[in-house]
Amino acid sequence: MTHTLPNLPYSAEDLSPAISAKTIEFHHGKHHQAYVNNLNNLIVGTKFENADLETIIKEADGGIFNNGAQVWNHTFYFFAFSPKPQKAPTGKLLDLINAQFGSFEQFKEKFTSAAASLFGSGWAWLVVNKEGKLEITQESNAGNPIRKGLRPLLTCDVWEHAYYLDYQNRRPDYLKGFWDIIDWKVIEERLK
Numbered sequence: 001m002t003h004t005l006p007n008l009p010y011s012a013e014d015l016s017p018a019i020s021a022k023t024i025e026f027h028h029g030k031h032h033q034a035y036v037n038n039l040n041n042l043i044v045g046t047k048f049e050n051a052d053l054e055t056i057i058k059e060a061d062g063g064i065f066n067n068g069a070q071v072w073n074h075t076f077y078f079f080a081f082s083p084k085p086q087k088a089p090t091g092k093l094l095d096l097i098n099a100q101f102g103s104f105e106q107f108k109e110k111f112t113s114a115a116a117s118l119f120g121s122g123w124a125w126l127v128v129n130k131e132g133k134l135e136i137t138q139e140s141n142a143g144n145p146i147r148k149g150l151r152p153l154l155t156c157d158v159w160e161h162a163y164y165l166d167y168q169n170r171r172p173d174y175l176k177g178f179w180d181i182i183d184w185k186v187i188e189e190r191l192k
């Protein structure tokens with residue numbers, strides 16, 4: 001199958017000032033697109049030629065894993081954003097957050113700390129574990145928690161290409177803006 005770059009459910013300028021139009025144009029239009037193109041080239045003639053992304057994440061290695069996981073990770077990241085987000089979790093998701101982290105504010109602090117302290121390139125994740133509880137995890141490079149049997153709800157891209165045009169080396173400032181554009185309605189849907 002041929003993998004394609006999904007169109008975003010908002011315009012490039014819609015997430016400003018948290019993320020600029022220029023960053024979206026490069027991050028989605030160039031980086032995300034490049035992972036799609038690389039994946040389509042790499043799978044030709046392999047057992048992953050007709051595999052979906054989740055199968056690739058669970059079973060592939062090397063370039064096919066790296067590019068397939070990056071396609072999935074970026075789609076998951078971009079689709080959690082909205083210019084008019086629901087600003088906080090409610091219902092079952094809020095209950096799980098309170099049970100695991102004490103409060104939404106304490107969850108945000110812990111997740112921000114995981115994203116800020118991740119060395120080098122990678123992703124911070126909120127996942128549901130096998131016991132149905134929430135966990136915050138870190139993955140380097142293209143890492144994806146599906147490979148470990150965890151179910152992702154939210155991710156933050158901390159590769160420098162996600163923020164360097166807007167914030168240069170100031171990853172903590174990028175993380176502050178990140179919370180302003182997360183649509184918790186989307187995350188609640190992912191929990192269902």
Ligand code: MN
Nearest residue numbers: 157159161162
């Ligand atoms: Mn990225």
